Amino acid sequence: MNFDYNEEQQLLADSVRRYLAKSYDFEARKRIVAGEGWSADAWAQLAQMGLTGLPVGTEHGGFGGGAVDLMGIMEAFGEALVVEPYLPLVLAARALERGGSSAQKSAVLPAIVEGRAKLAFAHSEQGARDALDAVQVRAAKNRLSGEKSAVIGAPVADHLVVSARSEEGIGLFLVERRACEVRPHRTLDERLAADVVLREAPAQPIGGFAVLEAVMDLGTALVCAEAVGAMKFACDTTLDYLKTRKQFGVPIGTFQALQHRIVDMYISLEQARSMACLAASKADAGGEPRAISAAKIKIADAARHISQEAVQLHGGMGMSEELKVSHAFRRLTVLAREFGDADHHLARYAAL
Amino acid sequence: MDLNYSAEELAFRDEVRAWLRAHLPDDLRDKVENFAHLSKEDLLRWHRILASQGWVAPAWPREWGGTGWNVVQRYIFEEELGFAGSPMLIPFGLSMCGPVLLRFGTEAQKKRFLPRIYNGEDFWCQGYSEPGSGSDLASLKTKAVREDEHYVVNGQKIWTTLAHYADWIFCLVRTDPSTAKRQEGISFLLMDMRTPGITVRPLILMDGAHEVNEVFFDDVKVPVENLVHEEGKGWTVAKYLLGYERMNTGRIGESKRQLARLKQHGARLMHDQRWRDRLSRLEVELAALEITNLRFLDRMRRTGQPPGADVSMLKIKGTEIQQGLSELMMDATDPVASDPLSTAIRQRYLSMRKTTIYAGSNEIQRNIIAKMTLGL
Numbered sequence: 001m002n003f004d005y006n007e008e009q010q011l012l013a014d015s016v017r018r019y020l021a022k023s024y025d026f027e028a029r030k031r032i033v034a035g036e037g038w039s040a041d042a043w044a045q046l047a048q049m050g051l052t053g054l055p056v057g058t059e060h061g062g063f064g065g066g067a068v069d070l071m072g073i074m075e076a077f078g079e080a081l082v083v084e085p086y087l088p089l090v091l092a093a094r095a096l097e098r099g100g101s102s103a104q105k106s107a108v109l110p111a112i113v114e115g116r117a118k119l120a121f122a123h124s125e126q127g128a129r130d131a132l133d134a135v136q137v138r139a140a141k142n143r144l145s146g147e148k149s150a151v152i153g154a155p156v157a158d159h160l161v162v163s164a165r166s167e168e169g170i171g172l173f174l175v176e177r178r179a180c181e182v183r184p185h186r187t188l189d190e191r192l193a194a195d196v197v198l199r200e201a202p203a204q205p206i207g208g209f210a211v212l213e214a215v216m217d218l219g220t221a222l223v224c225a226e227a228v229g230a231m232k233f234a235c236d237t238t239l240d241y242l243k244t245r246k247q248f249g250v251p252i253g254t255f256q257a258l259q260h261r262i263v264d265m266y267i268s269l270e271q272a273r274s275m276a277c278l279a280a281s282k283a284d285a286g287g288e289p290r291a292i293s294a295a296k297i298k299i300a301d302a303a304r305h306i307s308q309e310a311v312q313l314h315g316g317m318g319m320s321e322e323l324k325v326s327h328a329f330r331r332l333t334v335l336a337r338e339f340g341d342a343d344h345h346l347a348r349y350a351a352l
Numbered sequence: 353m354d355l356n357y358s359a360e361e362l363a364f365r366d367e368v369r370a371w372l373r374a375h376l377p378d379d380l381r382d383k384v385e386n387f388a389h390l391s392k393e394d395l396l397r398w399h400r401i402l403a404s405q406g407w408v409a410p411a412w413p414r415e416w417g418g419t420g421w422n423v424v425q426r427y428i429f430e431e432e433l434g435f436a437g438s439p440m441l442i443p444f445g446l447s448m449c450g451p452v453l454l455r456f457g458t459e460a461q462k463k464r465f466l467p468r469i470y471n472g473e474d475f476w477c478q479g480y481s482e483p484g485s486g487s488d489l490a491s492l493k494t495k496a497v498r499e500d501e502h503y504v505v506n507g508q509k510i511w512t513t514l515a516h517y518a519d520w521i522f523c524l525v526r527t528d529p530s531t532a533k534r535q536e537g538i539s540f541l542l543m544d545m546r547t548p549g550i551t552v553r554p555l556i557l558m559d560g561a562h563e564v565n566e567v568f569f570d571d572v573k574v575p576v577e578n579l580v581h582e583e584g585k586g587w588t589v590a591k592y593l594l595g596y597e598r599m600n601t602g603r604i605g606e607s608k609r610q611l612a613r614l615k616q617h618g619a620r621l622m623h624d625q626r627w628r629d630r631l632s633r634l635e636v637e638l639a640a641l642e643i644t645n646l647r648f649l650d651r652m653r654r655t656g657q658p659p660g661a662d663v664s665m666l667k668i669k670g671t672e673i674q675q676g677l678s679e680l681m682m683d684a685t686d687p688v689a690s691d692p693l694s695t696a697i698r699q700r701y702l703s704m705r706k707t708t709i710y711a712g713s714n715e716i717q718r719n720i721i722a723k724m725t726l727g728l
Binding site: 239243259260263266271278281297346 | 353354355356357358361424622625628629632633635636637639640641643644646647650651665668669715718719721722725726727728
């Protein structure tokens with residue numbers, strides 16, 4: 001039993017944190033969001049730190065990192081509310097690793113490692129409501145037709161990994177972004193996304209439903225970690241506010257009504273962190289979807305609790321776009337629902 | 353990061369589990385599982401079985417009968433006890449008076465009291481709360497006046513758990529009413545419950561059970577040799593005890609057993625989605641608590657730091673889950689059934705409301721976290 005990151009994991013997470021503190025603070029993030037919605041410079045830096053190689057196996061020049069290796073990164077991203085489309089890259093790379101042919105892997109994975117290729121993971125569809133098998137995009141003779149929604153990072157991706165239904169069932173396909181119509185938009189939490197329209201888009205099969213399931217569980221575990229980072233920020237910044245904001249001549253943190261509420265926020269955070277550890281430690285092995293769903297239930301509940309309380313305890317300032325806490329609220333609102341909300345995972349948890 | 357127990361820890365758990373299967377008497381387990389009343393004799397019987405195995409006070413030093421287990425092994429042991437359905441070990445001697453004597457007692461006090469606590473020869477109770485001093489414990493008024501080789505004690509304690517079983521009581525008393533700080537002038541005294549002037553009066557709680565009492569002290573003469581630590585340093589002792597608190601306040605093993613039983617017996621209800629969701633959420637809360645508890649233990653094992661305010665969090669979540677379970681169990685019983693189990697489960701729902709109030713109410717625990725951890 002050991003709940004710590006190993007030395008390598010800790011060093012990597014620390015260096016990512018240092019980089020983000022220096023070059024991806026709230027002001028820098030604002031500029032990125034107001035601009036293209038992602039930063040080529042940040043992406044190059046992250047690639048140089050080895051992040052793009054982390055999810056790729058050593059035979060293709062990567063580091064063969066697992067969910068626990070990625071957890072520390074995602075926590076740091078969560079704290080800084082990073083908008084770069086890193087998670088979709090991880091998921092697409094994992095899908096290729098699991099299901100791709102050696103030719104496909106050699107063609108794409110080295111470019112991922114070097115930071116040259118960006119991939120997005122296109123699974124969600126309108127009306128599917130998180131049901132894994134509610135895929136309407138059709139695959140026939142290695143051509144895909146249909147629509148995917150809110151595909152994070154799609155506008156800047158080179159390839160998309162797309163889930164689609166063929167005669168053999170639901171599987172994953174590698175598609176060039178140029179072969180799709182991409183309609184960019186920003187998500188509620190200011191990330192660059194797109195609705196993707198596929199019209200007989202040429203596609204290569206890269207794995208079946210089992211790969212999709214495993215990748216979605218990895219994604220669930222990693223948004224749990226990201227949410228823990230964002231929740232930590234929300235708790236810390238609220239605690240700071242309680243200590244500095246004065247009313248009635250005293251810091252508002254002297255009021256017991258507020259003290260108990262922030263204590264409950266930190267309790268939620270600790271509980272959520274525990275479940276994120278559980279999810280990350282189970283996500284690679286597969287076969288423990290119940291643990292993943294349990295984690296997402298807790299994280300979704302905690303994200304809602306902490307984000308709502310963080311805004312409330314900030315008073316009017318919590319509503320203002322000027323404070324990072326309102327952006328954390330937006331991020332946590334989305335993370336609570338991404339890869340399935342609490343109700344979805346409750347149903348799955350109970351059925352397993 | 354590895355959330356699994358090591359092979360050694362698993363082997364230890366299996367050893368404890370196998371021993372419990374062989375030595376926990378069926379009648380005691382049945383009583384625990386069915387929430388039946390446990391008599392003083394039931395409690396002592398189980399205490400003595402564990403004592404004869406050498407497992408009744410794992411945390412004590414080896415020379416006094418401790419096992420030398422590390423914090424994780426102790427946690428595993430306690431959770432296995434709860435999971436197996438063993439009667440609760442009454443903490444007042446083993447986990448409260450014992451550790452206090454080990455830390456602050458004289459050699460004579462240790463030799464006199466520790467073996468009798470270990471063997472279950474003396475039943476202890478705790479005299480802390482008073483009618484005017486609940487959460488504000490330092491305001492306590494029961495006074496002890498030194499007269500030659502005795503203290504003369506006058507006053508009243510309340511909510512004294514199992515005082516009607518007890519041979520001895522450890523008490524916080526005021527020996528100096530004139531100190532500037534209320535925390536000074538308090539002393540830690542041990543009293544024989546048979547001493548003239550001590551009267552125990554039952555307080556019946558809403559479930560009809562006689563568990564707590566009022567204890568009155570009327571010119572009770574206590575030999576000065578029964579003072580623990582220095583006169584006026586009782587608050588130091590009390591604070592040590594709070595810091596010493598066991599890491600099993602979450603009572604996770606017991607909750608796991610009840611949850612498993614609820615699933616088994618409530619099988620029909622598992623088809624009801626609303627019911628199932630409530631149960632699942634509670635199960636997830638319990639998993640989160642268990643992992644959090646293990647995280648704290650792991651940190652404690654590596655740093656050697658005492659648990660501090662972490663225990664407050666475990667107490668808050670553990671008791672909330674216990675109450676949640678008692679409510680689910682009540683809702684799982686047929687509302688019109690009058691069989692003994694259904695009746696006991698309803699009474700248990702009433703009784704479990706105490707858990708968020710006792711041992712420092714959950715609001716006091718939040719105050720502790722706000723102050724100690726968050727610096728508010």
